[in-house]
Amino acid sequence: MGSARELAAIVLFTPRTIRFAGATVTAVAAADWLQLAYAKLQQSAEG
Numbered sequence: 001m002g003s004a005r006e007l008a009a010i011v012l013f014t015p016r017t018i019r020f021a022g023a024t025v026t027a028v029a030a031a032d033w034l035q036l037a038y039a040k041l042q043q044s045a046e047g
Helices: 002-013 015-046
Strands: none
Touching: 002 015
16 A cells, blocks of 8 residues: 555656656566567577
């Protein structure tokens, strides 16, 4: 419960910062997923 309150306080007092952090994490996750998909495509092309 404490971490939920802390997250709510962060969102309330610094919305731009938390939005930036969320966008950064999302971009990294998308890049990781694309890298994994690319590696699987390369593996299947090699046989």
